[in-house]
Amino acid sequence: MKELTKQQSKVLACVEVYLNKTGFPPTRAEICKELGFKSPNAAEMHLRALEKKGYIAIQSGSSRGLSIVKSQQSFEPVSDSVPVIGLVAAGSPTLAEENIEKRISCDPSLFAEGFDYFLKVKGLSMIDAGIHEDDLVAVKKTTQVKNGDLVVVRIEDEVTLKYFNQQDHLLELIPANKDFSTIKIDLREQEAFVEGKSVGLIRTH
Amino acid sequence: MKELTKQQSKVLACVEVYLNKTGFPPTRAEICKELGFKSPNAAEMHLRALEKKGYIAIQSGSSRGLSIVKSQQSFEPVSDSVPVIGLVAAGSPTLAEENIEKRISCDPSLFAEGFDYFLKVKGLSMIDAGIHEDDLVAVKKTTQVKNGDLVVVRIEDEVTLKYFNQQDHLLELIPANKDFSTIKIDLREQEAFVEGKSVGLIRTH
């Protein structure tokens, strides 16, 4: 895909915004009005260039016969795009831009309960649960978890993925690997925050 | 929201389909052509009725100035739907309707190489590869596989998911579970068909 000039980019954005707002594409004249051009031919030329570069399609002879082929920015993606967050050793797995490794275009309803983000797994502590390094665990943000759930828990600045088991004040975070030991926390002494629970997993071979 | 008459419903569907196909709304004349009307006024009247009932908005004076306010049905899902096939003990994992357990709405580009269907895993032979019973393995139909790939192979009427290793005439299908033994086939004596290879996996917790 070829690069766009600054003006072409503006025109494409104008078409996308108009389409979003009204539900149908703008005319040449409307693009001009929006961008301050004084001749419909200005818009026409930019549209032709955008067509040639493969960003839009022009239905010749039809009024407002424009359609977006390739949105320049991620305007609205076709399916939703779900952020992938690295299982950072420090800090809460926030959706802040700096923590997002990438985005994956997939439907949040892929897993029945819905989910909010993918967490990229580090380490081997859950290997016996079939969860490998670099697997993406689909996490639903919730604090409503029950014993046996696979949960994302934050303790101080550390985020971890473990099985959840709580009896009164004693929280156990149980790994699925005999080489790792269960994390035991007395909630009267130390805080632990349930960030969410795993509702699924995807892996790329 | 008021009920639509049969014809109004048809017109609304026509607008939605046209919009889906072209990216912009139809003209009165195009609606007529689509539905067999002979006067643009037929379309006009239906559009006015749809506007009055709150299903569409009409931008007066603009060509193709229609926008959908309330879609009558949920039109087809945004992303593609991928079939899920049970790992049937007998027969090739065909995409024939009777073998499809269900469909999952997700983008085939979820995994970089693309894939054709999901295979629902039966048994524990790949458990040490983190592949559990009822996991869905994303399979790309291909015969181009190399040693070490996780492949879907059919031998006679049995379909199996194993690691692939071939040296000349000797095909080995290697499980990932010490309780299972490697399947060894002399291709001069017995046929084996590579149906595809695994490019990913999804699991619902």
Added chain:
DNA sequence: TCATATACTGTAAAAATATACAGTATAAAT
């Protein structure tokens, strides 16, 4: 210095389109 690409203005004609008006037909409701 000359060609080339980008980025426009200005005008105008042909074609596409919305939309008003005058009818016809049919079934259901009053």
Added chain:
DNA sequence: ATTTATACTGTATATTTTTACAGTATATGA
């Protein structure tokens, strides 16, 4: 029996819109 709502045909026109053509200006590389 008459009104009312739905569902159109057919025609015409004003308006919108595309699109071609003729220019102007500026920056960039050859």
